Amino acid sequence: MTHKTHCTLDDVVDLEPGLREIRQHLHQHPELSNEESATAALVADKLRALGYQVTTGVGGYGVVGTLRSGPGTRSIGIRADMDALPITEQTGVSYASQTPGKMHACGHDGHTSMLLGAAEQLARSKNFSGTVHLIFQPAEEIGFNSGAERMLAEKLFDRFPCDAVYGLHNHPGYPVGKMMFRSGPFMAACDTVNITIHGKGGHAARPHMAVDPILVAGSLVVSLQSIVSRSIDPNETAVVTIGSLHAGHASNVIPETARLEMSVRSFDAGVRKILEDRIRTLVENHAAGYGARAEIDYVPGYPVLVNHDRETAFACEVAKELLGEENVVENLPPISGSEDFAYFLQQKPGCFLRLGNGDSAALHNPAYNFNDESLTFGAAYWTRLVERYLAD
Structure with missing residues (x-):
């Protein structure tokens, strides 16, 4: 490999208009848990166009995009959730949900779009040596028999081996461009x-x-x-x-x-x-x-989400490199919300982190909206994390 630097925010600035378009399209067309057929099809089409090996129908509407570069033998998984909530939208935005009683009130439209942004940057730079699996997961919001459980039941990590796995969630109340971490028990x-x-x-x-x-x-x-x-x-x-x-x-x-x-x-x-x-x-x-x-x-619902020490320290280090130490919170207090990414962390080492969503309405609120200014931060972060983890 000849690259000597890793992804910066400047590297993905040109992706911002396209990511905003994808995010707002997904926002207009929300799909509830176990109904994500159109969302999954959009994701799969985008990944194929970028040259990924694409597997669909994993645990329902789950999609996994795989990209390999260089001779490296290590592998990493990055996960984004795709489902919406049974809430009637009250944002007043021009791209509001077109389906009555359904909306992206938790930002999964943003999570999916950010990971698609990373997919594009990784495909065009290929500044890594190894294998990256991009995991687009259905049915996080359902509370039990979730998409994560079903993907694992279908041998997710046997079919797509990962040495570590990472995920994130947006976090209203913290500024855009700020990332928050916690090792150990993090979500309830x-x-x-x-x-x-x-x-x-x-x-x-x-x-x-x-x-x-x-x-x-x-x-x-x-x-x-x-x-x-x-x-x-x-x-x-x-x-x-x-x-x-x-x-x-x-x-x-x-x-x-x-x-x-x-x-x-x-x-x-x-x-x-x-x-x-x-x-x-x-x-x-x-x-x-x-x-x-x-x-x-x-x-019984989702278990406690427990972040692994080494992987959390690494993820935090990458965030400091990308954003500066002043924009990283290393020890965010535990969050009483729950998250089925906990099942992934029971099988693989990894970290689930938070990304500031600015002064937005709270999650699961009809006035909530994902902050599009976060899109390039998430895309750049996932790209740099993969590049650093799979450094030659």
């Missing part, structure tokens, strides 16, 4: 708990002849909050949120059932187990105390 495990309280329906005027599941559910909402404050070590982090409570249809009728839906988050496997045990025990006994019965559907 997230479990979903569906609870049905079975009581005895009756007339609102004769509550003594019924078993009111709404009363049980209402008092249970308060009692469940005691788990974090009284059963979890104060030095640990845990979240128990009841996001949904439904019961009854008429003011003069005591219903038969009430249903609660909960999100439970933690950063430690031991804490995760305590939360499940305490929730099950508390819910069952609480309902029994009122003469009701509780049915619990405990759905």
Whole structure:
């Protein structure tokens, strides 16, 4: 190899208009988890045109683009997610979603576009020696049986060997061009708990002849909050949120059932187990105390995302080279959101990092929009990371 330098922001400036066009096209045409057919087709077409070996249909609509250069034997994987959310957009932008009730409210349109930008720069410079696998993953937002799980079930890393794997997510509230890292536990495990309280329906005027599941559910909402404050070590982090409570249809009728839906988050496997045990025990006994019965559907979600020390240090070093030390946060506090990239990190060493999205609305908000000024930062970073990892 004759190259003596690695990718800079100046190297990808010319890609910016095309990346913006791709990103805004994807934004206009969002596809939910397990529906990403058009997005996957666009990605595959772009990669083929750049000379990548392209494999489609991996774990659903997953696409893997493979490029080799030089005699190097090492390999690296870079992942971007592709799916949108069931949210009605309220951004007011000219390229807003054309599909009612669906929008890219988490920036996966930007993640996909940035990685396509890196794909183009890597293909035209080939300033590396080894193999790069660009992994475009479906169904990150679904919460369980996700795209990452299904890609791994279809032997992703056997078919596309990677010595390390990397991914990123945009981060509202931090300036564009700033990157954030953390080694070790970084993003939370997230479990979903569906609870049905079975009581005895009756007339609102004769509550003594019924078993009111709404009363049980209402008092249970308060009692469940005691788990974090009284059963979890104060030095640990845990979240128990009841996001949904439904019961009854008429003011003069005591219903038969009430249903609660909960999100439970933690950063430690031991804490995760305590939360499940305490929730099950508390819910069952609480309902029994009122003469009701509780049915619990405990759905395990994504595990804790744990970044590997060496790979995180390397990724952080590359960011400092590209952006300057003043634009790199080395020890960002843990994030209570969850991410199925955690499954990749259970099988391969790697790092999941954050990229500033400026002063945008929060993720999963109908007013959220990915910041197109981030596109060249992401494309340049992924290119330089691959070049540095696969240096000759």
